[in-house]
Amino acid sequence: MSIASLVLVMSFAAAPGSGSPGCRGALAAGEVVRCALAASPGVRAAQYGLEAIEGRKLAARTVLPSNPQIQVTAAARRGLWNGDRDTNVYGQFSQEIEIAGQRRKRVRVADAEHDAQRRRVDAVRREVAAEALTLYFELIAARQQRVMVERMAVGAATMQELAGASAKAGLGSQFGVDIAATTVIRLHQQQIEATRRIAGATALLAGLLGQDPARPELEVVGELAPLAVPEDMSVLAERALARRAELDVARAEREVQLRQAEVYRRMRAPNPSLILYGQRDGFNERVLGGGISLPITLPAPLGRSYAGEIAETRARARQAEAELERLQRVVLAEVAGAVKTLQARREESSLFDVDRLRRAEEHISALAQEMATGRVSIREAVLLQQTFLDLLAAAIEARRAHAVASVELARAAGLLPEIVQ
Incomplete structure (x- = not known):
């Protein structure tokens, strides 16, 4: 076993579900990805597959x-x-x-299989990083949603109290009280939903980091901002074709089959x-x-001439070639779609001006005072409050979608996990 493989095995010798000691508490985006990769059984399984092929390389060198x-x-x-x-x-x-160079050909086959498995490891790492970042942004968005709802619930409760006092004094009706109560109920419902989203995202992220989902020990820190991904279509397409591990796996699989056919041809020579x-x-x-x-x-078919094996490996090489072409088309389509989605999400997010959102919060806080002075009726106050609340919630959702779209583009272009490390 190589030194790198020994270090890998020792790093994962901890008990299952224990997680890394440095992956608890407040974690930024880069730390979340690093911890998810370190705790991922999928990555570990792919690495062990790499070690298995190293054993095959050792056997081929006999x-x-x-x-x-x-x-x-x-x-x-x-x-x-x-x-x-x-x-x-x-x-x-x-x-x-052996006099026909069979050993050399077997070593080349093992090298090609090793390269294919190494690319599979890269593919698994990219998918784990994308999943971790998506949960990271989902958790931040849900947390911001709950903070906003809790802050707005204070003003809604004040409006409900004023509506009740006005009805008791004969200056209002029960209709206005029920409208204000409906707003309070709706905010409580949104608060419960935000809490559920936080708990769900936290449990999933904790499981991804190797922690107990029922007792997570993590807290994400950072802004709900997209990754710094370039948006030049030609550049991204070129990078994706060069860096997507699936394409490298298909190329390596084709090479494995071609080299295996050479081994069978050499095995025809009598030893x-x-x-x-x-x-x-x-x-x-x-x-x-x-x-x-x-x-x-x-x-x-009288004797063993490896004709069937040669025909099979040649067919599988052509199959790998066709699969490579299919994957290239899929990758280019994914990159193009991800770029368009990111551009649309950025345009949508830009609609929510920071100053306008700040004024919306100020208006919600001032509605209770406006209603108390009689300048705004209860019905108008509730309608305005709901309009501003919808605006704030839509802004948070737009930022979340923008951030997730950047993660998808980074995944499609093969930029993960390096872009956040």
């Missing part, structure tokens, strides 16, 4: 195709005419030898066996000798 064979036999002899007795002892040593023998024959006769044995190659 010099001899088979172990040497030693044969010893003994026989009792008796003279036909005189009845003399003696014992004959025979010994033979044989060793098969000679070197033979050395010695025997004590007759009456005290000692014989030493040697020779070479060659297997007889028979054509298929």
